[in-house]
Amino acid sequence: MSAKFFKHRKKTVKKHEKRAKSSTKLDTANAKVQGKLGKKKTTNVEKTATPEIDDDNLIVLRGITKRYGYGDTVSYALKDFNLDVKRGEFIMIMGPSGCGKTTLLNVIGLLDRASFGSYFLNGEPVDRLSSRKKAKLRADRIGFIFQDFNLIPTVNVLDNVTLPLVYTGYGKTRREKTADEILERFHLRNKEYYMPSQLSGGQKQRVAIARSLISDPEIILADEPTGNLDSRSAHIVMEELKTIHSEGNTIIMVTHNPALTVYATRVINMLDGHIDTDVKTVRDQDLPQPISVKFNKKEKTA
């Protein structure tokens, strides 16, 4: 894109390098999980063997269980759920309502806490962090896109987009500069001082996408982002997501619309809190990678 945007990207190179270092923590944590699960196996003999943890993976979920209710009313939104997400994947999660898609997204987005199981984000165990640290991770590394946009109705587009940066301690000028770049990208710069109520559905969703991207997160979680849009706006929004993905962003998206699966590199069908089918349409090595990761690989080969 523009030179400006490249600059924005460059900042993130350092960010990712820093995070790569922390992946060494994984080895010890890995051993712990294996131990935990080993114990579990003795009680649930029928369970399939737990896959090995690959430390290159962005997200690793092991044995995630989300339980609601007590006694006879117990129900499971997620049941012993395992998932590995590689950097650069565009995952579509499909399934009937009530199969745990949104719960899964909330757990990955650190909004919800699983009853059991382990969650590694970028190699670090995050499921037992304090709520303050989780909030920090949400601000820095996770972008949310919702079905009903969830823009704050009382503040203008610019303030909505800069919202995550408020909590990461950016100054006002820096916030607005970053927001300018992102909004420029989504062709919304002339709408900066509009209120959300003055925008069309597609524009609102693009503002929401801009907001999810502004702190340059590692994962973008989208919960039916086209659910409330007409097909034309939905198409525009999906094209934006495709572009973002091609720049190396990891996207996990929940949808009911099978037609949208053409955008995905991997389609997961869920049923009653576990994975029913899991189809990859793109080979792992062909996944788009963030610039930082490509740089790292080049340095390694050189």
Added chain:
Amino acid sequence: MSLLLKTHYRLAYDSISQNRTRSFLTCLGISIGVAAIILILSLMGSINRLISNQVKNVGTDLLVVRPSTAKTSELDNIVEELTATNQYMRSNLTLKDVDTIQKLDEVAAVAPIARFAANLTTERQNDDGTSYSHTVESASVVATSTNFLQIQGLTLHSGTFFSESHTDLIPAVIGKGLSLSLFGSSTPVSKVFSYLGQRFIVVGMLAETEDPINFSSVDFENSVLIPIDRLVETDNTLQIQQINIRAKTTGNLEELSNKISNELTRNKSGDTNFSVLYGEQITHPAGGLFQVVSSMLALVAGVSLIVGGIGVMNIMLVSVAERTREIGIRKAVGATSSHILCQFLFESLILSSLGGLFGLILGYIIAFLVSIVTPFAPYIDINILGITLLTSVSIGLIFGIYPAAKAAHKNPIESLRYYR
């Protein structure tokens, strides 16, 4: 951190300005409470100032001895004053003490004050020449010495002050108000009245004073002054409630007061149930009654402040409920619970501080209006401003913390699902 505070401030400001009517009404609740407190404190301050101004006018060389239960708290003294035990029961100052003080080198003049209420009777003439007796009940009588006029800073309207003459009739000096009610005339000189079989002749009338309050707690308009030495001859239960002393020099009042204190203690063989006051201290007990009354009033006003605070809490709870979804969004994009807490706490703080500011202005406007019809000029003091600021901020904190905590502890998932 300062950046976040700035952001919180802006958010709170936006939220308040978006709900102008609501915010204004909430502020008004606080304002009325604060205005009431300001008004009371201002009146109290101006009364105190009136008294201390009077002392200043009378002179900085003035000392006063008052009976007191030694080494008790100020509150006890005020209670004593309220129950009048101080004035009628507990005084143990005697004429001997007056003499002792008189003998000191540094003392220029001494005047004891023995104040009591008495029924004064006089003969009045009807139009047809027949006479009848007229009685004024519970008139204020002040028994004192010849130096009193000079020490108290009073002037005579007509006649003379009593001197130590020995006639059958006891001389008396009367205030204008009492003269009118006793004799029905404003020229009382040489008129006669009686009390407990003693006959008194009026030798002078006091000039009217501008100040309604003075450090001797006597309303001179409606009092009669009589010589104490003549009274003691007939009434030896007389109690001296105060001894006014004028020093020769204005400097070293502290030293003199210590000296008097020592002398009197020796007189009373060790008892210290009196206090020697000078300067600002003199006005304090006189203002004590006002202080108690106005503290009570301020407490009542404080109740209205609490009602205002509940208004703030109510509005904040509504605001939190209305913005549940916003809270969910903010949490989803990375706000911690303390961020949300701060945001809402700021809002209630701004509401209550604004209310306090309005109240301050309103209170002083009312105080100014009151000063037009009364002698109490508005009294502005850094303490009053401080108290106002402190109360309004603490009201905002106390009544804002619960709604803010409620907002902070909302579950983000449920908040995001919340529809109005």
